[in-house]
Amino acid sequence: MSGSANRPVRRRTFVLGGAAAAGSAALPATASAAGFGWRDDGSHYVVDTGAQLVFKVSKSNGDLTSLVYRGTEYQGYGGRNSHIESGLGSSAVSIRQSGSTILVSVTYGTLKHYYAARSGENNIYLWTNKADTSVSATRYIVRVKAGLFRNDQPDSYTYAPTAIEASDVFRKSDGQTRSKHYARLRVMDYSYVGWSAGQVGLWMVRSNHEKASGGPFYRSLLRHQSADGGGLYEILYYGQNQTEAERFGLQGPYVIAFTDGGAPSSSLFPGTLTTPWADSLGLLGYVPASGRGRVAGVGISGRDTAYPYTVGLANSAAQYWGSARAADGYFSVGGVLPGTYTLTVHKGELAVLTTSVSVSAGGTTTLNTLAVPSSNDPADANAIWRIGDWNGTPGGFKNADLMTYAHPSDVRAAAWTGNVVIGSGSETSAFPCYLWKDVNSGILVYFRLTAAQAAAAHTLRIGVTTAYADGRPQVTVNDTWTSAVPAPPTQPNTRSLTNGSYRGNNHTFTYSVPASAWRTDTGQYNVLRIDIVSGSGSTGYLSAGTSIDAIDLLA
Structure with a gap:
């Protein structure tokens, strides 16, 4: 197909799918299984599903080297295959057929990986068993040829030639940012990811993630696309902003599914998929x-x-x-x-x-x-005033929604600075979702107290959802009282605020503000200053920072 590197000639659709789309799912193709079977071409095991999909697995390293659907090759870009991590290297690879199932088994040290095909289906079922840390296996990536699907979403690179952070966050000429990290979705929000182009849909249907880590609200890269080609991921373990230790054992099945352009069948979704046909295949770690x-x-x-x-x-x-x-x-x-x-x-x-x-x-x-x-539930406490909602997210704060699919420097972001007045009606929407030591530390909150309230000590609470480089809030009231520097809570030690994720460990900082700190003139505003402190971090948006859940002053 001809066309520029930036845009294919024909218009195509780029889709991220979730469980909500299940009602429109297309059933797996079962039109014909006449050609079902496999052969050995010397270097590969060639599997024909008997539907419209033929794929090849390397006999030397277990890479998926070909994905031909309806006569078109979809696999590969830059001379690279689809595989575990960046490829396993020399492996023991075997194949066997059991009735209507063909199983390819790959062994690399303590790691076991499996591909299964079912007669008459345009699906490849995959399992991966990582037993320990001796083998790196944090993902499976399906590499897809360039130009087959449209490329204009937040996790695309093509229109973003300028790298602005860690060689994986890019800025377009119009100031918008792009990164493979920017998929918007938590794990619980999607069942599949992929693309649709006319009469062809190519999808990765995720597993139930029972051996992954981070819980239902975790965010990680799902897919990318650039001028070179695209990638669909099943994340086996992802270290970015990770809150849990790595788990080991058999993960899967996850499914590479081709359709006639519609969504994959809901029968393949995690929580719905059943695989009684796999019970007797002998997969290491498989539990029926x-x-x-x-x-x-x-x-x-x-x-x-x-x-x-x-x-x-x-x-x-x-x-x-x-x-x-x-x-x-x-x-x-x-x-x-x-x-x-x-x-x-x-x-x-x-x-x-x-x-x-x-x-x-x-x-x-x-x-x-x-x-x-x-x-x-901290929301049940009686508060004199409150900014935000106690729900474990920065939802409702300034720029909060944008930050799940853009960099903080994105042109679409509202100014990260600006002070807040309690009683204005815009307390939450005017308060930035993230605070950084080098960007907007020292934000001010103005509020009045009654005489009775000013005569008593009060507890100030600041809830956070994650922190980068031990960033935490220190507060000053009316320039007369300053809190101690709080100890940093346990948080992930990788990037977070700049790669689309606010999900760390929720933590509440509490400050006992003495009555002597308040203004006694009820007509005057009290001024709360929130500074971000840390001895770590770099500069700008990679300086120490934190994500806000809620802030309140208790009665």
């Missing part, structure tokens, strides 16, 4: 449905019905989550490996209740109504 359990909760009381609630299960071996029903808080989390888990109830993204639950194979652990104590 019969070896898993379920946790179901009658409901959750003490909820703030203005917010969604999510229930998460986690231990060192696995993680799961499910949404609580808006009406009563009922929840059900299935497909859980046997074990004891910490169950966490989240209001938005803020943990408001934790307990322990045990799961057994083939059983359902039923929980009575879980009660969220009012003391666990």
Whole structure:
């Protein structure tokens, strides 16, 4: 196909899919399985699904070297294949057919990787078992030829020739920013990612992420596209702004799916996909449905019905989550490996209740109504004033939505500076979602107190969702009282605020402000100054910083 490097000749559609799109899903192709089978061409195992997909796996290293759908090659750019991480190197690769399933097995040290094809389907099912840290395997990437799909989304590079940070964040000539990190979505928000171009859709349907880390609200790169080509990712473990230790074991299946341009079938989605046909394949670490359990909760009381609630299960071996029903808080989390888990109830993204639950194979652990104590939800405390909502996110603050798909320097961002007046009606929308030592430290909040309020000491709270380079707030009231420098809470030690993620460890800083700090003239404004302090960080948007959840002064 001819055309410039920046734009193909024909118009094509670029899609990020989520569970909400399941209703329009196209079923897997099953028109014909006449050609189903495999052959050895000397260097590759060549698998024909008997539908419209033929793929090749290298016999030397397990790379996926060809993806031919309806006669068109989709695999590869820059001479690179699709594979685990950046390629495993010399591996033991074998193939066998079991009825209507063909399985290719790859062994590289302690790592096992599998490709499976089903007769009559345009899908490739993948599993990866990383046993330990001796092998680097943080992702599977499907590399796609350039020019096959439109390229104009936040995670695209083509229109952004100027690198502005770490060689993976770019600025376009119009001032907008692009990066493969900028996909907007949390893990729980999507079931698949990919592209659609006329009569062809190419998708990566994610696994249930039980062996990944970071929980339901985690954000990581999902896809990229540049002048060289595109990539679809299944992240096995991602270190950027990571809040948990790496988990090991079998992850999958995740699915490379071709369609006639529509979304992949909802039958492939995590939580929906069943693979009884894989029970007898001998996949290392595979646990069939019969070896898993379920946790179901009658409901959750003490909820703030203005917010969604999510229930998460986690231990060192696995993680799961499910949404609580808006009406009563009922929840059900299935497909859980046997074990004891910490169950966490989240209001938005803020943990408001934790307990322990045990799961057994083939059983359902039923929980009575879980009660969220009012003391666990900071929003229940009586406040003189409050900026933002206690929900574990910077939602509602200035630039908050933009920061999930753009760099802070993006031309679309409102000024990061500017002070706030309590009672103006725009306290939250005027307050920046992020504060940096080198950008907007020293922001001022103006507020009045009654005589009775000014006569008493009060607690000031600042909730944060993550921090970069140990950035934390120190406060000064009326230039007469300054708090001590608080200790830095445990936070990820990588980039966060500049790569589309505010998700770290929620933490609340509290400051006991004495009565002597307040102005006694009720007609005068009190002035709160918030400075970001740290001995770490660089300059500008990579200086020490933090993301704001809520700020309030308690009565």
